[in-house]
Amino acid sequence: MAKVRTLRSALVWAFMVTAAASGGLLFWLGSAGRPWPWGFSLLLLLSSLAGAAGYLIAEEFARPLRQLVASARELGRGRFGKMVWADSGGEVGELVDAFNAMAVYLERTVQELAETNRKLEAILTSMENGVIVVGRNLEVLRLNPAACRLFELPEEAVKGKGSVIQLIRNYEVADAFAETLETGTPVVRELQILTPVERSLRIHITPIRSEQGEVEGAVGVLSDISDLRRLERIRADFVANVSHELRTPLTSLKGYAETLLDGALDDPPTARRFLEVIQQEADRMARLISDLLDLTHLEARGQTIVKSPVRIEEVVENSLRVVRPAAEKKGIRLEVDLPSDLPVLWANADMLEQVLINLLDNAVKYTPEGGEVKVAVRAGRGVMHISVADTGIGIPREHLGRLFERFYRVDRARSRSLGGTGLGLAIVKHIVERHGGSVGVESAVGRGSTFTVTLPLKD
Amino acid sequence: MRVGFDKELEKLERDVLRMGSIVEEAVVKAIRALANQDLALADEVIANDREVDLLEIQIEEKCIALLALQCPLGRDLRLIGTTLKITTDLERVGDNAVNIMEVVKRIGHEPLIKPLIDIPRMANLAEKMLKDSLDAFVRRDATLAEQVRLRDDEVDEIYVGLYDELMGYVFPGGEEYKVRQAINLLFISYYLERIADHATNIAERVVYLVTGQAVSHPKARAAGRPSRS
Numbered sequence: 001m002a003k004v005r006t007l008r009s010a011l012v013w014a015f016m017v018t019a020a021a022s023g024g025l026l027f028w029l030g031s032a033g034r035p036w037p038w039g040f041s042l043l044l045l046l047s048s049l050a051g052a053a054g055y056l057i058a059e060e061f062a063r064p065l066r067q068l069v070a071s072a073r074e075l076g077r078g079r080f081g082k083m084v085w086a087d088s089g090g091e092v093g094e095l096v097d098a099f100n101a102m103a104v105y106l107e108r109t110v111q112e113l114a115e116t117n118r119k120l121e122a123i124l125t126s127m128e129n130g131v132i133v134v135g136r137n138l139e140v141l142r143l144n145p146a147a148c149r150l151f152e153l154p155e156e157a158v159k160g161k162g163s164v165i166q167l168i169r170n171y172e173v174a175d176a177f178a179e180t181l182e183t184g185t186p187v188v189r190e191l192q193i194l195t196p197v198e199r200s201l202r203i204h205i206t207p208i209r210s211e212q213g214e215v216e217g218a219v220g221v222l223s224d225i226s227d228l229r230r231l232e233r234i235r236a237d238f239v240a241n242v243s244h245e246l247r248t249p250l251t252s253l254k255g256y257a258e259t260l261l262d263g264a265l266d267d268p269p270t271a272r273r274f275l276e277v278i279q280q281e282a283d284r285m286a287r288l289i290s291d292l293l294d295l296t297h298l299e300a301r302g303q304t305i306v307k308s309p310v311r312i313e314e315v316v317e318n319s320l321r322v323v324r325p326a327a328e329k330k331g332i333r334l335e336v337d338l339p340s341d342l343p344v345l346w347a348n349a350d351m352l353e354q355v356l357i358n359l360l361d362n363a364v365k366y367t368p369e370g371g372e373v374k375v376a377v378r379a380g381r382g383v384m385h386i387s388v389a390d391t392g393i394g395i396p397r398e399h400l401g402r403l404f405e406r407f408y409r410v411d412r413a414r415s416r417s418l419g420g421t422g423l424g425l426a427i428v429k430h431i432v433e434r435h436g437g438s439v440g441v442e443s444a445v446g447r448g449s450t451f452t453v454t455l456p457l458k459d
Numbered sequence: 460m461r462v463g464f465d466k467e468l469e470k471l472e473r474d475v476l477r478m479g480s481i482v483e484e485a486v487v488k489a490i491r492a493l494a495n496q497d498l499a500l501a502d503e504v505i506a507n508d509r510e511v512d513l514l515e516i517q518i519e520e521k522c523i524a525l526l527a528l529q530c531p532l533g534r535d536l537r538l539i540g541t542t543l544k545i546t547t548d549l550e551r552v553g554d555n556a557v558n559i560m561e562v563v564k565r566i567g568h569e570p571l572i573k574p575l576i577d578i579p580r581m582a583n584l585a586e587k588m589l590k591d592s593l594d595a596f597v598r599r600d601a602t603l604a605e606q607v608r609l610r611d612d613e614v615d616e617i618y619v620g621l622y623d624e625l626m627g628y629v630f631p632g633g634e635e636y637k638v639r640q641a642i643n644l645l646f647i648s649y650y651l652e653r654i655a656d657h658a659t660n661i662a663e664r665v666v667y668l669v670t671g672q673a674v675s676h677p678k679a680r681a682a683g684r685p686s687r688s
């Protein structure tokens with residue numbers, strides 16, 4: 001406001017001075033030539049008229065200017081949409097028009113910027129990868145929520161304050177950023193962080209350059225590749241396991257075949273014994289391969305399994321028939337506990353049989369002579385529980401967690417000598433899960449184990 | 460000139476934190492190597508300590524150069540002084556981690572005479588203290604630093620208890636391998652107690668840095684020989 005007032009008075013003064021000057025000029029003209037007695041009063045009148053006109057003209061100028069100033073202030077505060085309305089023509093009019101055009105342009109630009117910002121913000125916030133933006137001196141300018149989560153930083157760290165090493169306190173991450181800033185080239189690194197949680201991280205840092213090409217900062221994108229690395233490890237283990245499991249029988253096949261060719265063939269009783277071993281080992285390889293194929297099929301998730309109404313009594317009976325010879329050989333009693341009014345179960349009968357055979361086979365295998373194996377079926381609310389309990393050697397607690405992994409065996413040597421490959425329970429677990437059920441185990445060393453399968457009656 | 464100096468100070472602080480991060484990692488790895496009797500990891504920790512030693516020398520030289528060339532005053536002077544001391548403590552923590560690794564290698568894959576419970580607990584406390592003391596330094600947080608100082612008592616308590624328990628294995632005629640291992644475990648707990656002490660030192664320095672007030676040591680540290688009646 002103060003400025004407007006000064007402007008106005010300046011204009012008024014300017015007119016007064018011009019008026020006085022022109023009055024003075026006339027007076028001088030008058031006194032130099034003919035005397036003009038009334039001239040002085042006329043001059044006075046003229047000059048006051050000029051003064052008044054000047055004031056009015058000044059007002060006329062100042063009003064739109066005042067509005068302009070007020071609107072410019074509003075603009076400065078970020079309030080758009082206020083136009084200056086003035087019908088003054090000439091230069092002031094042009095100024096007003098230019099101002100209005102600028103206001104519209106500014107409003108649009110600011111809105112666009114805000115929109116871009118909102119989009120960027122949304123992208124940064126919803127990204128699963130961590131993003132860290134640093135300035136020329138390694139000061140952190142931005143961190144997205146994912147980056148905060150990776151390093152368990154409080155949310156307010158999002159704004160960034162301090163350098164990388166202050167905020168994240170991992171020298172490898174800080175070093176990678178420093179290298180990018182120094183060399184001006186992208187850096188890709190894989191690192192293992194131990195705290196707060198152990199993770200494998202891949203960090204990809206790209207320099208940010210100014211229009212002049214100077215490095216002004218860098219953007220780092222961090223991805224958590226722990227799962228990937230773990231899967232790779234599992235796969236590598238799997239391949240190693242399969243190769244091992246195949247090589248062992250193969251070695252003995254080769255060994256016995258060579259011995260036979262070297263002369264054992266001429267001794268029929270020995271030859272027969274060797275051929276029996278060869279057959280056993282070949283059987284074992286065939287079983288391993290068919291188990292692996294089963295597992296592969298089960299893991300191919302896309303395929304759905306075909307279910308039909310199943311009478312569990314039949315499945316139990318069929319499975320028992322398979323293991324009965326082995327049980328009898330070891331003098332193990334097979335017991336069955338089947339209530340009479342069991343509901344119908346929707347399942348794949350063949351697969352279910354495979355589950356029971358695997359569990360019963362284990363129970364007989366890992367139970368010493370004279371023990372007992374019992375199958376019990378119970379109906380629950382919408383589910384059916386099938387359990388296989390034995391009085392065998394039991395499983396130490398620390399192994400229970402990994403029992404259902406492929407190739408996992410508590411006692412490698414013992415299981416091998418019993419012909420096991422460690423795939424049985426993995427197959428059980430897969431089948432049960434494909435049916436939407438679950439499998440669990442309880443065991444006490446030296447007293448026995450109970451495996452319980454729970455299946456939904458219908459899905 | 461001042462702008463350059465401020466930059467130098469910032470850089471100095473970054474260097475200390477970088478060293479801190481390396482030492483923290485060494486401690487975490489040491490704890491893991493101890494828990495899993497992982498001798499390869501123990502070797503790694505031992506090998507990495509060289510870098511910590513080098514960093515200590517570098518940072519020290521920088522501090523001295525800044526002191527000599529810039530004649531800093533007030534807060535700046537305190538920061539450089541604090542940095543010098545923190546660096547020394549960090550280097551010691553690195554050494555302690557190495558010491559623990561040497562013991563772990565001595566024990567090797569021998570079955571342990573007792574399940575490790577108190578030692579990991581102590582290790583985790585010491586690690587957390589180290590982390591928090593450095594956090595306090597970053598944030599100039601005197602309150603957090605005070606908390607770290609208080610937690611040292613807890614570590615000392617576990618240490619005293621462990622000392623008594625482990626000494627129980629050491630008697631004339633005791634099974635040789637048990638006696639040996641008890642002494643080894645005792646060493647480990649001693650080094651862990653030292654790590655906690657160094658973290659406490661760092662915390663005290665942070666209090667000094669923030670408040671300008673030196674904190675008196677609450678007790679003379681007679682580590683290694685806890686006095687028992």
Ligand SMILES: Nc1ncnc2c1ncn2[C@@H]1O[C@H](COP(=O)(O)OP(=O)(O)OP(=O)(O)O)[C@@H](O)[C@H]1O
Pocket residue numbers: 358362363366367390392393394395403408409410411415416419420421422423424425426449
């Ligand atoms: N009833 C049981 N009692 C004791 N241990 C068992 C029992 N069932 C399974 N185990 C343990 O779990 C391991 C994994 O069982 P799994 O059936 O997967 O493999 P396997 O029996 O060794 O070989 P196979 O692939 O021929 O079944 C076994 O090696 C055994 O150590």
Ligand SMILES: [Mg+2]
Pocket residue numbers: 358361362420424425
């Ligand atoms: Mg089996």
